[in-house]
Amino acid sequence: MYNKVDEKFIADLQAIAGKEHVYVDPDTLDQYKTDEETDPAKFHTPEAVVAPGSTEEVAAIVKLANEANIPITVRSAGTSLSDGAIAVCGGIILLMGRMNRILEVNTEGLYMVAEAGALVKECQAAAKEHNLVYAGDPSSAETCQIGGNLATNAGGIKAIRYGVTRDQVYGMKVVTPAGEIMNVGACLKKKTTGYALEQLIMGSEGTLGIITQVTLKLQPLAPYRFDVLAMFDSVEKAARLVPAVIKAGLNPTSIEFMDNSFVRSTTTFCETNVPHRDIANFVYVTVETFDENQLDTGLEKLSELCEEAGALEVLEADERLWTLRRSCQESLRILSDVTITDDFVVPVHKVAETIEHVKAMGDHYPFEVMVLGHAGDGNLHVCMCRKNLTEEEWNENVEKFHREAYPYVYSLGGRLSGEHGIGAKKLHYMEEYTEPAELEYMRMIKRAVDPKNILNPGKIFNV
Template identity: 55%
Template sequence: MSNYNSVTPEFIDELKTLLGEKYVKTDADTLDRYKTDEEADERCFHLPDVVVIPANAEEIAGVVKLCNKYLIPLTVRGGGTGIVDGAIADKGGVVLLMERLNKIIELNKEGLYMVAQAGVRTLDIQAAAKAENLLYAGDPSSSDSCQIGGNLATNAGGIKAVRYGVTRNQVYAVQIVTPYGDIVDLGSPLKKCSTGYCMEQLVIGSEGTLGIITQVTLKLQPLPPYKIDMLAIFHDQMAAIGVVPQLVKAGIDPTSIEYMDNPNVRTTSEYLEFPGAPHIEDGIYVIITIETFNEDELDMKMEQASDICEAAGAVDVLEADERIWSMRRNCLESVSLISKVCTTDDVVVPVDEMSDMIQYIIKTVAKYPFPLRINAHIGDGNLHIVLCKLDLSDEEWESELSRFTEEVYTYAYAHGGRLSGEHGIGSKKAHFLERFTPGGELELMRKIKKAWDPNNILNPGKVFNL
């Protein structure tokens, strides 16, 4: 079903009875504030009809039941850091904020897990673990503002995925409010389990279409006491990418291997007012993080990594300070210096296809009227393609971007890749998912969505259309 009803005064009154008048917003300023997430293209903005701010899972369940009763669509919003329009209310209706579910409930040092509400900032999760000499390994670039529930909803990746995996690898259990308004606990803090379907893993990455995540049980690990961040600088792009398999096969087990092309180096250094960035005019950056539990092991791996990079063609190998990481984290934000509107894509391919994929993109973009920037988690095959609109008309931008994207996705799928490694699909890429996903797989997704959410209440239009 996708024929929704309009929001009525009766519906608003029931929301106020459930949540309290203070937490039901219909004023113009609030609605305008939540018409977008990180999307900059005004053509993609949509005003919700009402914004609600529930305090707990029980109140969220009540909101979902009301939306089913009145046939009103509901869009869940975490930190609003998404870039595929996942938190935009394409169909109007309700936008539900998670910000009041912001408590860490338990940190179990013996069991190595943490229980937290879904609205806790990822940075606060990391800090709470670190205070107990433990590590929460999920580390998306927006950790200072994104929420842990949103990380699960999109299966966020980040800079530590090479060693520790993505968000789904950090999760034991979730509590969700189902599309019917039931509160259900899925999973358990177990090292192994072969007891029926793995339901928590189905919810992770479903972008709020199968349930609203209200609570999470996260895996923690001992925090390695020794760490080095290295910056290997190359002049040759393929040499920079080619160093990855050598580092991995050498048994160095790096935590991160990150890549910035030279346009990103120059733009981020200007954006952050860091004119002293090394080799700013021609350097291609590869940032390597190594962590160990033994100081001698760290020294050995650092020397080994340095030797590998130099042999691969690095013109300089330095210790990277926090400024270098700040440059890496601000690649997307920095393009605001040259274009108000830009788009970033996060195509993922097998690691051994990364070099050819980047070469293909560089060759292909030469036919198009927009500049290209590439930054990448090259250790796990996930690359970010940033394109700037500049002074193109809306029609030119949309047409050229669509043609370019079609070429890139076609190449990626022909080489074992997929549309997204960590950003998700949202509504921005839904038509591409339908275009490139094999029919049988797409039909299974649709059947699951219809079975779980027959009224299509939760995040309609996200991932794919019914």
């Protein structure tokens, strides 16, 4: 239903963004046929790639695309695990990387203003320079961009204490599907002045607007913290530590889980030796405080909980050990060329049960089911590797696994995705497992603001 990109459209793009920022050569287009998707069957090569340098240029490109009836897929750093940055309907890829400046760090108002293409790690570093913290901290923080975090409402390892990305945002500048520029949200503690459009647009995966600038909340940096890594010889023991830590009132910043499959893959990938590598399941716990006495009592209490849970060993989780956790997704590459990562989220009190159940399910499939995740907020990443399976065997068994796992997750009150988004990969599951009235409400919103379905079509649900 869309038109093809032609020479006139390319010339118009060049007039807006500059000839040097519009790419149509095959080598460049081939680089953007996928994001973190590893299955070639899901690759789609765009017809053109354009890198705007300002909000005004983004607005002009969107207006042009509407006139020409050509779809736009917005791409941040391409770290999506749900095919969110793949141009599944053709058209153009809009790269946000040129718009990468941090415009302001306000230490009185405790906020930061940054362009959407700014790297998350640079936002974190800019805050830390002023003894402040930007609390958004996904595992891909080294490479992902802040606009992509907002578009998917990314979670990360600190979500249990600070909340997800939408909890870290005051407001943002957005280009609408019609190419208009609007500012939504404000640096206010509370606001009931019409619809909270910033909350609606965050997590909409680029389908309701293009985020070009963000105003992030900052918080004082806690001066005291401890990081602990507890090792267990069974999934059950490790999983049961999670609710014990939460109930103990330690107010942890992070509780992260890695099963032994990931312990083995990531230690190999990082070339790092750890005790009990062949049997250990990891639980990381971080506690931050402004009171040194609370730090000491918290560490003592956590040590008791680990001992009661049957830990093999408890270590200080230094940066070397945290690197293992952050490298889990990358480590899958040494196991298989084609992998899939699910993003279940369940009520926090159901985490231990879910980990145990999903691992047991894996015994009935011709691939290993690997589990890691942000156990403290109920978000579990369930991963599988194709290895030597044929494409037909792989697709058949993945579908069978999903037909077993998804109903189980929903029976607990869970959902398909906690932070990765739906993208194109889970679209048909989204349509199947979402209540019809809720799904139609979403469709009505999309049709109302983007009647030509220009922005990121083929994602989340079919219009």
